[in-house]
Amino acid sequence: MIRFILRRLLLLIPVIIGLTMIMFAIARLLPGDPVGLAAGPNATAAERAALATEFGLDRPVWEQYATYVGGLAHGDFGTSLLTRRPVGADLAAYLPATLELVFAAMFIAVALGIPLGLITALWRNRWPDYVSQVLAIGAISMPRFFLGLLLQLCFAMWLMWLPLGGRLPIIVFPPEPITGFITLDALLTGDWQVFTTALRHLIMPAVALSLSPLATIMRMMRASTIEVMGQDYVMTARALGLPRHKILGRVIARNAVSATLTVIGLYFGWLLGGTVLVETVFDWPGLGLYATKAILSQDMMPVIGVALVIGLIFVLANLVIDLAYGLINPKVRYA
Amino acid sequence: MTDTSAAPAPAKARNDGVARMLYRFRQSRLSMVGAALVALVLFFAAFGPMLAPYPGHVAGGVETASRFQPPSVAHPFGTNELGQDVLSLTMAGTTVSVLAGFGVVLIGALIGTVVGAVAGYVGGWTDEALMRFTDLTLTIPGLILAMAIAAALGPGFQNMVLAISLSWWPGYARLVRGEVLAAREEVYVTAARATGAGPGRILFRHVLPNCVSPIIVKMSLDMGFAILTVAGLGFIGIGVRPPTPEWGTLLSNARSYMPDYWWTAMAPGMAMFVAVFGFNLLGDGLRDILDPKGRR
Numbered sequence: 012m013i014r015f016i017l018r019r020l021l022l023l024i025p026v027i028i029g030l031t032m033i034m035f036a037i038a039r040l041l042p043g044d045p046v047g048l049a050a051g052p053n054a055t056a057a058e059r060a061a062l063a064t065e066f067g068l069d070r071p072v073w074e075q076y077a078t079y080v081g082g083l084a085h086g087d088f089g090t091s092l093l094t095r096r097p098v099g100a101d102l103a104a105y106l107p108a109t110l111e112l113v114f115a116a117m118f119i120a121v122a123l124g125i126p127l128g129l130i131t132a133l134w135r136n137r138w139p140d141y142v143s144q145v146l147a148i149g150a151i152s153m154p155r156f157f158l159g160l161l162l163q164l165c166f167a168m169w170l171m172w173l174p175l176g177g178r179l180p181i182i183v184f185p186p187e188p189i190t191g192f193i194t195l196d197a198l199l200t201g202d203w204q205v206f207t208t209a210l211r212h213l214i215m216p217a218v219a220l221s222l223s224p225l226a227t228i229m230r231m232m233r234a235s236t237i238e239v240m241g242q243d244y245v246m247t248a249r250a251l252g253l254p255r256h257k258i259l260g261r262v263i264a265r266n267a268v269s270a271t272l273t274v275i276g277l278y279f280g281w282l283l284g285g286t287v288l289v290e291t292v293f294d295w296p297g298l299g300l301y302a303t304k305a306i307l308s309q310d311m312m313p314v315i316g317v318a319l320v321i322g323l324i325f326v327l328a329n330l331v332i333d334l335a336y337g338l339i340n341p342k343v344r345y346a
Numbered sequence: 347m348t349d350t351s352a353a354p355a356p357a358k359a360r361n362d363g364v365a366r367m368l369y370r371f372r373q374s375r376l377s378m379v380g381a382a383l384v385a386l387v388l389f390f391a392a393f394g395p396m397l398a399p400y401p402g403h404v405a406g407g408v409e410t411a412s413r414f415q416p417p418s419v420a421h422p423f424g425t426n427e428l429g430q431d432v433l434s435l436t437m438a439g440t441t442v443s444v445l446a447g448f449g450v451v452l453i454g455a456l457i458g459t460v461v462g463a464v465a466g467y468v469g470g471w472t473d474e475a476l477m478r479f480t481d482l483t484l485t486i487p488g489l490i491l492a493m494a495i496a497a498a499l500g501p502g503f504q505n506m507v508l509a510i511s512l513s514w515w516p517g518y519a520r521l522v523r524g525e526v527l528a529a530r531e532e533v534y535v536t537a538a539r540a541t542g543a544g545p546g547r548i549l550f551r552h553v554l555p556n557c558v559s560p561i562i563v564k565m566s567l568d569m570g571f572a573i574l575t576v577a578g579l580g581f582i583g584i585g586v587r588p589p590t591p592e593w594g595t596l597l598s599n600a601r602s603y604m605p606d607y608w609w610t611a612m613a614p615g616m617a618m619f620v621a622v623f624g625f626n627l628l629g630d631g632l633r634d635i636l637d638p639k640g641r642r
Contacts, residue, residue, distance in 0.1 A: 292601075306584070311494075
């Protein structure tokens with residue numbers, strides 16, 4: 012098992028090299044004018060040339076690439092052309108916000124999706140099943156940014172139950188960072204007031220983000236439950252006279268969940284990149300908002316950094332899911 | 347006499363198959379709802395700009411006297427900050443969204459099919475290299491990749507479609523590779539090779555036509571998401587520039603006038619939902635009849 016993990020971790024190296032190459036090709040080979048945008052409309056040719064020299068943008072692309080990868084080896088993600096801040100520090104500041112949002116959304120999706128999937132499978136081909144199918148397709152079809160706007164309109168502007176956006180009001184000091192998740196840190200330091208404030212900020216973006224994974228997990232869980240219910244071992248369990256709730260909980264649910272896990276893993280990585288629009292609507296200071304601002308000014312170093320971090324987490328999430336299979340289902344062997 | 351009755355039999359069998367498919371499709375009420383919604387969306391995509399009650403507003407006309415009128419009989423979805431009829435803009439916006447969605451799915455499927463077919467048919471290190479590249483592209487979040495390419499290419503309809511397509515093909519490459527790998531071993535491929543057909547002819551005349559239905563199913567399931575992605579780029583401010591009406595841009599505009607003039611957001615948002623919902627229902631129905639394996 013350790014060898015399995017090590018080998019999978021070694022695979023990260025070609026992923027890093029490939030990802031940086033693709034992003035570099037987009038950044039440097041497509042006809043953009045990042046220097047012009049960063050220097051501003053009134054900059055002279057000399058000022059632009061100075062900026063390009065400072066950031067090494069006048070060098071050949073392969074040389075820029077070599078410098079970047081060399082820096083990566085030392086944990087240096089380059090410098091933003093626009094803010095002149097080191098990208099690594101920015102990523103460290105914004106990543107926890109995105110992760111907190113994605114974990115919260117995934118929590119909602121799994122906590123509701125798995126039981127709902129089980130229930131609809133038990134009521135297969137009766138009206139609750141049909142209604143849930145229509146609702147699931149509807150949930151997937153709902154544009155997240157429109158849903159976000161509707162939630163804001165309803166709960167923040169009309170009812171005024173929840174804050175409009177952001178992670179914490181400026182006047183509230185965030186707790187000592189332990190995990191980087193404000194809600195969790197506030198709990199760990201026992202600061203109830205900050206916890207409830209942070210949670211109130213988290214609810215709407217997390218709900219807006221959770222809708223389509225919730226629908227997918229529910230449908231996936233329904234399909235695998237139906238498949239498991241037809242298996243011989245379920246009939247054996249029933250023949251042995253096991254009580255209904257035990258068959259459902261231990262035999263059916265456990266086997267059905269392991270098939271649903273893959274979807275959860277894929278969705279996790281997908282959500283990391285899918286937060287862009289939700290973060291924009293709710294002014295959530297995460298990677299998506301950071302990448303959007305950088306992209307709009309063609310400031311490519313932060314974009315490459317964001318793509319790299321999300322790509323790595325995507326690969327790691329799949330590794331964790333593969334390991335989780337083994338915990339749920341001992342029949343799985345790591346080869 | 348007996349000869350003539352035997353000849354048309356294969357054609358009849360095929361018609362039977364199509365008829366059965368149509369029958370099954372019609373039996374599924376959800377698919378029919380989806381087909382109706384898609385027909386409505388396509389109708390507006392073709393005629394929306396002409397049918398719009400205020401064509402002047404679609405062309406960029408401004409009526410500052412009637413800014414921010416709440417919904418009324420004359421303006422069922424109100425007017426925006428320039429006094430333009432929101433319903434007219436939304437109807438006209440259908441064209442851009444549907445065309446862009448079609449373009450993205452078509453180009454994405456084309457690139458992906460070529461990559462996947464070559465990888466699956468040639469095999470060896472070509473397969474290895476192409477599929478590793480595909481997997482890599484899949485690890486970059488699609489929206490961020492599309493945004494980065496679109497920003498570098500500059501604004502405009504074609505650049506936006508191209509940018510999203512370039513982040514859209516990997517799914518097709520994986521799908522087609524799998525199909526080609528399976529089809530390659532079929533007897534009719536051996537037969538074609540025995541009659542002297544070259545690899546290009548076998549791949550494009552024999553193997554690929556047998557992989558068409560899963561590709562069509564995926565394209566129809568992807569249409570809705572392509573429309574969502576187009577609108578997402580518009581919402582962020584990349585893509586088609588005003589005065590060309592586009593749903594995402596309309597929604598992003600409406601957002602700045604949110605609590606007081608909420609109605610400006612409703613028509614584009616609902617249009618997006620209805621269009622995507624319709625394509626998703628239709629795609630689900632098509633999957634059930636064309637690709638029974640993929641049924642869930």
